Amino acid sequence: xxxxxxxxxxxxxxxxxxxxxxxxxxxxxxxxxxxxxxxxxxxxxxxxxxxxxxxxxxxxxxxxxxxxxxxxxxxxxxxxxxxxxxxxxxxxxxxxxxxxxxxxxxxxxxxxxxxxxx
Amino acid sequence: xxxxxxxxxxxxxxxxxxxxxxxxxxxxxxxxxxxxxxxxxxxxxxxxxxxxxxxxxxxxxxxxxxxxxxxxxxxxxxxxxxxxxxxxxxxxxxxxxxxxxxxxxxxxxxxxxxxxxxxxxxxxxxxxxxxxxxxxxxxxxxxxxxxxxxxxxxxxxxxxxxxxxxxxxxxxxxxxxxxxxxxxxxxxxxxxxxxxxxxxxxxxxxxxxxxxxxxxxxxxxxxxxxxxxxxxxxxxxxxxxxxxxxxxxxxxxxxxxxxxxxxxxxxxxxxxxxxxxxxxxxxxxxxxxxxxxxxxxxxxxxxxxxxxxxxxxxxxxxxxxxxxxxxxxxxxxxxxxxxxxxxxxxx
Numbered sequence: 001x002x003x004x005x006x007x008x009x010x011x012x013x014x015x016x017x018x019x020x021x022x023x024x025x026x027x028x029x030x031x032x033x034x035x036x037x038x039x040x041x042x043x044x045x046x047x048x049x050x051x052x053x054x055x056x057x058x059x060x061x062x063x064x065x066x067x068x069x070x071x072x073x074x075x076x077x078x079x080x081x082x083x084x085x086x087x088x089x090x091x092x093x094x095x096x097x098x099x100x101x102x103x104x105x106x107x108x109x110x111x112x113x114x115x116x117x118x
Numbered sequence: 119x120x121x122x123x124x125x126x127x128x129x130x131x132x133x134x135x136x137x138x139x140x141x142x143x144x145x146x147x148x149x150x151x152x153x154x155x156x157x158x159x160x161x162x163x164x165x166x167x168x169x170x171x172x173x174x175x176x177x178x179x180x181x182x183x184x185x186x187x188x189x190x191x192x193x194x195x196x197x198x199x200x201x202x203x204x205x206x207x208x209x210x211x212x213x214x215x216x217x218x219x220x221x222x223x224x225x226x227x228x229x230x231x232x233x234x235x236x237x238x239x240x241x242x243x244x245x246x247x248x249x250x251x252x253x254x255x256x257x258x259x260x261x262x263x264x265x266x267x268x269x270x271x272x273x274x275x276x277x278x279x280x281x282x283x284x285x286x287x288x289x290x291x292x293x294x295x296x297x298x299x300x301x302x303x304x305x306x307x308x309x310x311x312x313x314x315x316x317x318x319x320x321x322x323x324x325x326x327x328x329x330x331x332x333x334x335x336x337x338x339x340x341x342x343x344x345x346x347x348x349x350x351x352x353x354x355x356x357x358x359x360x361x362x363x364x365x366x367x368x369x370x371x372x373x374x375x376x377x378x379x380x381x382x383x384x385x386x387x388x389x390x391x392x393x394x395x396x397x398x399x400x401x402x403x404x405x406x407x408x409x410x411x412x413x414x415x416x417x418x419x420x421x422x423x424x425x426x427x428x429x430x431x432x433x434x435x436x437x438x439x440x441x442x443x444x445x446x447x448x449x450x451x452x453x454x455x456x457x458x459x460x461x462x463x464x465x
């Protein structure tokens with residue numbers, strides 16, 4: 001009985017290691033995919049570019065303010081709200097659910113944009 | 119344009135000539151460097167003048183003026199980018215100009231964007247600079263830059279004690295009713311400036327019972343007339359606010375926000391925007407955005423707080439000359455008993 005258990009254990013260990021490795025590589029691959037899907041929105045000349053950005057669920061969108069004037073990134077539905085972002089400052093938000101998320105600059109509300117999460 | 123109308127306008131412009139301020143004079147003054155607007159109340163009608171030019175001679179109290187006040191705007195303390203790396207110094211220049219005026223203004227109105235980022239240190243610097251003004255009474259309204267981080271709580275604590283809502287209020291001065299309005303709070307996506315229902319209700323009630331002959335001065339940060347919607351240069355519900363002042367014989371609207379002089383007259387309502395003490399902004403639509411306009415350093419002083427001249431004569435029928443957006447030419451849009459006249463974009 002003891003021997004058999006050892007054998008099972010002996011057999012199981014490499015399998016488990018392999019499984020762990022696979023799991024590890026799977027998560028690395030997922031991270032790579034997410035990284036590739038993350039998006040950046042530039043604030044230039046009082047506008048968000050691109051105005052509509054489409055990302056997969058789990059992606060992080062980062063806004064960077066390239067203007068000489070401070071801006072904000074505020075979800076129209078109240079989901080997210082950045083602090084005031086001065087020149088070169090960024091704001092990031094990770095989208096965990098599919099949907100369409102309109103946002104605007106609360107300082108200059110003519111500035112509007114949209115994040116589509118698929 | 120019918121010849122008769124043109125003749126009337128010519129006659130009226132001639133009247134202005136007789137007052138020593140002709141159209142050439144207007145334009146010359148518009149290109150003159152000042153750092154604020156001087157307002158002189160003459161017979162209940164506000165008259166604006168360039169800071170140091172002629173003030174105290176033909177526009178000062180010495181010639182029938184009842185009192186004067188100064189408008190400054192858009193100090194943006196904390197801004198340090200190339201368009202003006204030292205906005206505190208240029209504000210100081212504005213204050214020096216005020217202090218040098220031969221007739222001390224009764225008060226100063228600051229039409230907002232005191233700070234760049236609503237930081238306590240920025241407000242501190244502004245306060246310190248304004249302490250140097252020999253005119254101690256200063257009235258404020260907030261700009262959007264003054265309400266960036268805390269829904270304007272700090273602004274209200276410092277500059278809005280005793281005001282209503284997000285900082286609106288009114289006061290009377292020597293027979294003139296002044297109303298400070300806030301159109302930079304709770305802005306909605308896709309919109310422009312906004313007064314909001316609560317403030318509009320208050321404003322309507324505030325004017326009730328006042329005689330139609332009371333001169334009214336409204337001041338707010340963002341223009342209360344639509345200058346350029348694409349850049350948000352207007353106030354979504356200003357029309358409703360202006361409907362409340364229709365019965366008054368003289369209404370003057372003073373705004374900032376666009377960092378340049380613009381004027382327009384609509385019936386008895388005269389609209390003016392002031393220059394910034396910090397940095398200029400482009401003419402509407404003439405740049406990719408409304409961002410700070412960089413000018414050569416030796417020109418900066420000339421585009422900050424450049425004052426316009428709007429000569430308003432009480433009790434006369436004057437031509438109303440309205441300059442359309444983006445067109446330096448003028449077109450007459452009719453006559454009005456008072457006030458007058460002349461709008462033009464700078465340059």
